[in-house]
Amino acid sequence: MRTMIGLVKEHRGPGAVLKEVPVPVIGPDEVLVRVVASSICGTDMHIYNWDAWAEKSVVTGHVFGHEFAGVVEEVGSRVSHVKIGDHVSAEGHMVCGICKPCRTGRSHVCLNTLSFGITAPGCFAEYAVVRASNVIHNRPDMPFEIACLQDPLGNAVQTVLSGDIVGKSVAIIGAGLIGLMSIAVARACGAAQVIAADINPYRLDMAHRMGADVLIHSGEVKLSQAIREHTNSEGAEVVLEMSGHPDAIREGFEGAANGARVSLLGIPTQDVPLDMGQIIFKGIRVEGITGRRMYETWYQMKGLLDRGILPLDQLVTHTFTLDRYEEAFELMREGRCGKVVFLHGASKPGDLAYNSTDAALQVSLSI
Ligand code: ZN
Secondary structure (H helix, E strand, O other): OOEEEEEEEOOOOOOOEEEEEEOOOOOOOEEEEEEEEEEOOHHHHHHHHOOHHHHHHOOOOEEOOOEEEEEEEEEOOOOOOOOOOOEEEEOOEEOOOOOHHHHOOOHHHOOOOEEEOOOEOOOOEOEEEEEHHHEEEOOOOOOHHHHOOHHHHHHHHHHHOOOOOOOOEEEEEOOOHHHHHHHHHHHHOOOOEEEEEEOOHHHHHHHHHOOOOEEEEOOOOOHHHHHHHOOOOOOEEEEEEOOOOHHHHHHHHHOEEEEEEEEEOOOOOOOOOOOOHHHHOOOOEEEEOOOOOOOHHHHHHHHHHHHOOOOHHHOEEEEEOHHHHHHHHHHHHHOOOOEEEEEOOOOOOOOHHHHHOOOOOOOOOOO
């Protein structure tokens, strides 16, 4: 039996275990990918720390992680459009294809979704198995540490482009990684003005680097008022809520212009009392964002990446090999980082000592 080193969510509690596990065996419609780079998502922090969401949503006992890029090593007998050696990533939502949403072009809200790295085995390992139908081909010249960011970038692309953006004032509330990516996408797609708000000065500094025109420290000023001050008292025409914080959500609606679009991506961990008059009398369109539109979002993203107009290299602030996962998760918890990427190149069974002396262990690419 072939084995590999993988980061396994073994128990229903905090932490994870790096251990030797079998290399996955692929079915006829699947592909085995040698993972070259993967990145830590906020979701992985929930899984690692183990909170109420994780208790409700995660299947344990396998490798977790869902943002990755790699090279195809093996293809199933029925797979014809993916070849050994292809550079790939994958859409992480595995959908049924037969429920009503799937059959009516809305498979991002499939009733029977399996999630790679959350309810199914994932990518924090030397190899990952993915459905061939979910494979996304990457240009061979795209750096792996950028290619692995496409899952969250797709969230940003879907949020920004779920309505008109050209020539509009856009307020992005919450400058986490998807918020930061959304700043770049909104700029690239023709927003007239991009306003970024967060309570963390480090994140506001990154928002500035990503091209935000206005920075608002929402812990120090009233957010809705600050948005109005920068939009001729009218409010923002597009509000992208990325924080999930109840106060920020309420301020977002208050800071929205009459007839605005408010797209909600941040996930609140508690009930959010809202003044519904802010929505009704201002004629606001509210939209929930989940996943990526399959596969429209991916083609939009490919176009943006091919044009080279998104400064994504600014986002990756730290890289680690997998054996230093505890440091990587601790860094994420502290929040003084952009995207944290695992480079898997040196990971092989019995070779952890080599990894830990690798010169590329922790490279600060931009900060
Ligand atoms: Zn379905």
